[in-house]
Amino acid sequence: MRTRRCNLEKIWLSYYEPGVPPTLTYPEITxxxxxxxxxxxxxxxxxxxxxxxxxxxxxxxxxxxxxxxxxxxxxxxxxxxxxxxxxxxxxxxxxxxxxxxxxxxxxxxxxxxxxxxxxxxxxxxxxxxxxxxxxxxxxxxxxxxxxxxxxxxxxxxxxxxxxxxxxxxxxxxxxxxxxxxxxxxxxxxxxxxxxxxxxxxxxxxxxxxxxxxxxxxxTPDDIALFQYTGGTTGLPKAAMLTHRNLIANTVQIAAWLTRGEPGGEKMMAAIPFFHVYGMTVAMIYSIHMGAEIVIVPNPRPIDNVMNVIQRERCTLFPGVPAMYIGIINHPKVNEYNLRSVKACISGSAPLPMEVQEKFGQLTGGRLVEGFGMTEASPVTHCNPVFGERRAGSIGIPVPDTEAKVINLDTGEEIEPGSDETGELCVRGPQVMKGYWQRPEETAQTIDADGWLHTGDIARVDKDGYFYIVDRKKDMINVGGLKVLPRDVEEVLFMHPKVMEAVVVGIPHPQRGDDTVKAFIVPKPGENPTAEEIKEFCKLHLAPYKVPREVEFRSELPKTLVGKVLRRVLVEEEKAKQKAAMATA
Incomplete structure (x- = not known):
């Protein structure tokens, strides 16, 4: 029986903060x-x-x-x-x-x-x-x-x-x-x-x-950008984004940031412009608003970012979790005046609520988690900046954006409020024209009704807040049971000695399934043990989800945008297994 299409009624609109309209007018410009x-x-x-x-x-x-x-x-x-x-x-x-x-x-x-x-x-x-x-x-x-x-x-x-x-x-x-x-x-x-x-x-x-x-x-419908992405399948390919796509997403972002002051903002531009997130949120939005773009060519070490915020009095700071985590855990953070920051949107990776709250205490501003993808210019969801944000949620769809979660086997829409997870699909004016010279992959990603199939596993609560559970390709198979890395990572972030954590599935050479392994960066001055981490996880996770292996590192491999490179960790483990087998 077909599931009632509740979320197409946009049940999330009642959670829009005052000043955010349900629909927008987009200028016919380039x-x-x-x-x-x-x-x-x-x-x-x-x-x-x-x-x-x-x-x-x-x-x-x-x-x-x-x-x-x-x-x-x-x-x-x-x-x-x-x-x-x-x-x-x-x-x-x-x-x-x-x-x-x-x-x-x-x-x-x-x-x-x-x-x-x-x-x-x-x-x-x-x-x-x-x-x-x-x-x-x-x-x-x-x-x-x-x-x-x-x-x-x-x-x-x-x-x-x-x-x-x-x-x-x-x-x-x-x-x-x-x-x-x-x-x-x-x-x-x-x-x-x-x-x-x-x-x-x-x-x-x-x-x-x-x-x-x-x-x-x-014209607005002409292609403006080739943004390369691995997408949901295959080799890197170019998402074709038009002037209309990028203008629409910029106007959506401007509507979402209700306290943005035209001609009066200072944008901390530390995320790379060559990434669609930095390009749209830090650069194009700033041009639209007449903001001052405070350009930082290299955000590392994080002291650079704090120094620039303090001296230039930056008001907006889009970034990634690694930046905010680095700031709140910096041993000298209290020596910097970061009170000029009034709003931050975090993307690219999950943002623990603990980080959001601690960052807010330090700056007096609001840090919220959002979501997007290259194929959508990129922003599709965000927690209300000055409204209700929910732990673990990517928020609600921005104006004129539809979203739904569908069953992975049947394609039927999942009822909001259900505990069932499925693939997140979105539709809106910011969705790309298609992939360059990839008609088959375009057809696999955008269906006949214009829905962009994201490849992300998600659920939606009864109020229309969406939660990314994981990527389809990142699911871990433990004895036939599916483990979602984010489930384990949320628990790891609860541990008082953990600063950063990522979980991957390591293929087991004999069993044919995966071993759950956690890679952890401890907080400064802390020295947790692997056994301590495992025992903590046992209190909060089903036995098959508890990491069998734990490795501590001083840092995790990341892209320039700050997204953890899970595949690099998996490749390293496979190389270790191969070397061990050769030695044996």
Missing amino acids: LSDMLSNSAKTYADHTATNFVLRYLLGGRFTVGGKLTYRQLNEKVDRMATALYQLGVRKGDRVAVMLPNSPHYIITFFACMRLGAIVVNTNPTYTGRELQHQLHDSGAETIVLLNIFWPRLREVRAETPVKRVIVAHVFDTLGFPSNLLVKSAQRKTPEWVDVMPEQDIFFFQHLLEKYGPTPPRVSV
């Missing part, structure tokens, strides 16, 4: 138009504040600022340069840059020409870079000089025709540009890129070309 509008409204407001480091007790900042007028002019100059170099509407431009003004300038220059940005992770190896450039068909790449050697080794196997090399000091004013240039040339990472055919320099292009880009007809 991302280029969004910047142009903000440049007119907030012309003399600071748009970017590039913070590299502080000198003389913080009285002097090595870095630089651009107003919205200056940023818009540099975008025009770069758009003109790209056009003169041969970039046309629909062409793909790979952007391999850390958080910096260069990224923002390049991104919006591409938007102005109707070109498609291909976000490229700066940590990619030559092999990974070659795959992405080949798959996307990018003929132009903009990268930092220190990344040039990796491109050089694979360039002949890619379609790249032109390379634009940026240096950190390009957009800095005097004397910061000279100080940074001098300091960087002394570092072992420094790379001198020699002028060659089809190699151009970012700063030279800004100086050579005027702010007179050609008029290109770009």
Whole structure:
């Protein structure tokens, strides 16, 4: 019998905080138009504040600022340069840059020409870079000089025709540009890129070309971005996100942050722009609101983040759990004034309620957990920032977003309030157009009714709050019983000596099922034992869920965004097993 479609009635709307409308009006504009509008409204407001480091007790900042007028002019100059170099509407431009003004300038220059940005992770190896450039068909790449050697080794196997090399000091004013240039040339990472055919320099292009880009007809339904993801199946592939997708998600975020002040916010931009979360929440939202983007190229160590928040008085701080966990457990956290922070949205991984509450006590602001995925631009759910948040929940769908949980076997919708779990599906204006050159995988991910099948195992309570239980692919099989890593991790986070924890299933070479193993980072000064952890878990978990193995580490392998790399841990364990068998 078909389950009644209760959640399509949007039962969660009654939990929207005052000021959040159930539906929104989305402007028929492009991302280029969004910047142009903000440049007119907030012309003399600071748009970017590039913070590299502080000198003389913080009285002097090595870095630089651009107003919205200056940023818009540099975008025009770069758009003109790209056009003169041969970039046309629909062409793909790979952007391999850390958080910096260069990224923002390049991104919006591409938007102005109707070109498609291909976000490229700066940590990619030559092999990974070659795959992405080949798959996307990018003929132009903009990268930092220190990344040039990796491109050089694979360039002949890619379609790249032109390379634009940026240096950190390009957009800095005097004397910061000279100080940074001098300091960087002394570092072992420094790379001198020699002028060659089809190699151009970012700063030279800004100086050579005027702010007179050609008029290109770009529509909201044109593709703006190729964002690569592993998705729910297979090899990395590009989610095609349109201007309309990204504008819609930005407007949804703006509606959710009810106390956001147009022209008055300072955005702590420590999460990478090359990741869709950082790009939409930290960069595009800020441009939409006329906020000052306080750009931090490297959030490590976490002292950098706390220092910038204190000195720049940042008001908004999107991040990942690892950042907030690092702050609340920092031995000198009470020496920093973090009271300027009023709102934080955490994504990418589960956020324990203990962390949310402790961070709120330190800052006076609100930290809540949200959820999104590359294919949805990315935000689909969030706990009300100043309303009711629930422990372990990703919150409720943002305006104009539908969500449901379906049975994994039958595809039938699961009744809200049931303890049954299933696959989370979402539908809304932020959902991608599809995967680039992957029609079959697109059809597997987005059904005929427009529902995006996320691949996440979830449940929904009677009020419409959603809870991610785990990824389908991360479920652990113990003697035929399914163990969801998050169930075990929630218990581990309850232990007073545990700072970070992740649980994976290690294939057992003889039994054919999995062994539950926990990897733990203890809190500073704590030395828990494996037996102590196991005994604690036995108090809160069924016997088959209790970790059989516990390993303590000083840190966990993570992406630049802060998401724990479970697959790396599994691969390490498989390698150990293989080595042990070879020795035996």
